[in-house]
Amino acid sequence: MILKVIILIANLFGAISRMTGRGNGVMVTGRIILKLDPGAVATLSKNRRIVLVSGTNGKTTTTSLIYNALASSMRTLSNFTGANLFAGVATALSKDTKARIAALEVDEMVLPWAIKQTRPELVVLLNLGRDQLDRLSEVRSVAQKWKEALQDLPLDCQILADADDPFVVWSAQDWAKVIWFSAGVMGHIDASTCPVCGHVLHWADGGVSYSCECGFAKPVPEWVLQDGLLFGAQGQNIEVKSQIPGHAAISNAARAVIAASLFGVPLWIAADAVSRVSSVDGRFGELHIGETKFRLLLAKNPASWRETLATSASGPKVVLLAVNANTQDGKDTSWLWDVDYAPLQGRDVLVTGERRVDVSARLTVQEIPHLIVDNEVAAAKVLGAKNADLIASYTAFHRLAKSVERP
Amino acid sequence: MTLTIVHLLPELLGTYGDRGNVDILSWRLKERGIAHDVLTIGVNDEVPTFADIYLLGGGEDDAQIAAMEILKRKDGIKRALENGAHIFAVCAGFQILGESFPASGGRKIPGLGLIAVETISAAQRSVGEVISEPTIPIATLTGFENHGGQTRFLEELQPLGHVRHGVGNGANSNVEGLVTEQIIATYMHGPALARNPELADWVLARKVGEMVPIKAPIFTQLHDERVRAVNH
């Protein structure tokens, strides 16, 4: 069967799935495409310039920002909804056959496959941290898989990688064309041992640099982000702004500007394009439940909770936490104890989700007063006409994101 | 007398939220008004030999080996045990206390040899809820296990529990963890002492004697919810 016909059939099933309310059709469409033509992604990637984005945190936001930066100059496609597994990648590539550029978010474990299939021109590696330890492997083995997979890159492919994260550096450092980026922050909350030799890694300058007796050390970055200014090794400099709240958003915006510049988009045009993006896939979107106006935030692992709690601290006084432990959240909630909830101190805290009792126990020990509620509707009843942040784990977030009002 | 709790090498052995065990012990003591200190021992610190309760958590393979080398070099734990200290160890911490544990490439790493157990690689990683009936007089135990090793007793030892759901120590034993006069070791994350308030108090009571009960229904609720979740 020719690929065009396969895509038609797959889209039909996707539409049925959407109409019958079983899903948004993305997964169904992609699964059928790959079932009928396992090489479909390779075929659909031919004659296209591909950017792959992977890492534990910031994939969806960074991909969207790169998309916006590229789309300012060239017709580009992307897997917008965070559908970053095999089927999501296939669906995205099948949707717009005219786009010559594709910015694709890929799950950490799907990256090796995506590299082989799409023959990318650029791979953006963000960070590697603890996430869903029951499902994904420990950080080292993910880094090992990346290290092997990157050897399959086309020879002229470039990697834009985070110099702040020792495990990202270790996975990418064998490649000749790596562009190191540094946001000057401790890029890795879990890297206590050296990726090369396993000895204790020495962190210095408040977590900004690291080295080991074996010689492994932070590479000299070609691009540095400092106080919202992005500096390049060739004397480039540009101010990077983001309407998305939080420190991580500025770093992701800077990565997007660099990525777009590698595709020939002038820095200022890319920076302007990314500065206009205010919400990605429901993140920081507005949600009206009852009389309460919630701002929806995603937090899915210790690193992302820290970032999100810090961002939320300057938000409304009221905050609702919604934590589940389904497969996509990770079934082990132990990580709750690795997060410091001090930014919630002094705020009005409500707790919900399938694992609200775990969260409540955790907050009890940190002496943060809170109220347990059955769900967000019950929370809204308690709160009434107030503004509140709603920080949700992965599955809770995606259920709620459907109701977010698009800006 | 002020009780001293030592949190050993959290940078290396802290991958699975096991620091929560330290917080729980501290909180339960505080609720009772029992004076105590928590000492966090980093990779460059000496291991104190005079403290009362030492906690070891879980960690990744390299971190586990690095932690073991540091603890072996410093010898503090062994002397602390001689001074009457108690240890609560989880997962990688459990394995470190034994005779040996496995590492990548089929290597066998000698442990601290403080308990007569050895850990070898299991064919399959054990991941999921674990429920066991304790051998000590407390309620059913609940935790979340995530380990690639199976731990075998090298002599007759008292397990912490008999497994009703999950794997536990493995090696066809149907038991979970280990209890000796001074050591409690387990594969249960969760953290174990948050999910099992009676175990937390049992760990403390061994050192401080009988304690007044505290009112903290949320931990009982968490315990019962997790036990029920598996019975379904």
Ligand SMILES: [Zn+2]
């Ligand atoms: Zn090293």
